[in-house]
Amino acid sequence: MSIRIICLAIGYVFGLFQTSYIIGKRHGIDIRDYGSGNAGTTNMMRTMGTRAGLITFAGDCLKCILAVALVRVLFRAQYSSMMHLLVLYAAAGVILGHNFPFYLNFRGGKGIAATAGLVLSFHPVMAVLGIITFFSIFFTTHYVSLGSLAVYAGLMIEMVIFGQMGWFDLSQNQLIELYILMAFLTALAYWKHRGNIRRLLEGTERKTYLTKKSQQ
Incomplete structure (x- = not known):
């Protein structure tokens, strides 16, 4: 169990690097005081522009x-x-550190965005499926939240199917x-998006x- 906690802790430390907060502070603002109040890519894009949003996503x-x-470097030889299980623990730590930074x-x-890093790191087939899922929904509906939730649902399903396939x-x-x-991370994502889900159902x-130029 200790190796799992170590991987989770490593991830949490990395997750504490709040890209949007750092960019905002460099411009004299706390991004959490603007827009949706969320320290993430979409709020950065709406508040400070596409370039800032893309940098936030990348970070x-x-x-x-x-x-x-x-x-992988530290524990590949011994474990x-x-x-794959330790990788998911590390990614879970990053997501928890990003969502719940103790110093903020x-x-x-x-x-x-941290989950995108998980998708890209976990398995190449899952990475391709995740990219296709998100962008097909986003470019069709322009709802970032819907694309993100669809990626999580797909990731949960793929994890089980591919896991059982060995x-x-x-x-x-x-x-x-x-x-x-993975179910915990999916539930957490849906809980964090509960406001978005309500607005999607209401059409708002x-x-x-x-x-x-493309904005309505």
């Missing part, structure tokens, strides 16, 4: 990729048989642990466009 995605890479009174983001080289007990952890969710 938050990269911190998860780096945390996963570090866990090669359970590496636990007010962070929603963990979607893609992750884990024992059945480890697979069950993997599924429980705000759309996001990459260029001002």
Whole structure:
């Protein structure tokens, strides 16, 4: 169990790098006081522009990729048989650190860009499916939240299907642990998006466009 906690802690430390908060402070603002109050990509894009939003996404995605890479380097030799599980623990730590940074009174983001880092790091097939899912929904509806939630739902389903197909080289007990952890992250994402879900159902969710020219 200790190795799991170590991976979770490594991820949490990486997750504390709040890209949007740092960019905002460099411009004299706390991004959490503007727009939706969320320290994430979409709020940065709406508040400070597309460039700031894309930098935020890159930073938050990269911190998860780096945390996963570090866990692989440190523990691949000793724990090669359970590496996919440890990778998910590291990514979970990043998401928790991003969403609940202790030095910002636990007010962070929603963990979607960090989850993108997980998708890109976990398995190449899942990365391709995640990219296709998000952008097909986003460019069709312009709802970032809907695309993000669809990615999480797909990730949960893919994790179970591919796990049972033997893609992750884990024992059945480890697979069950993997599924429980992924279910927790999915539930957390949906809880963090509860306001977005309500607005989607009401038809009042705000759309996001990459260029001002495309905005309605």
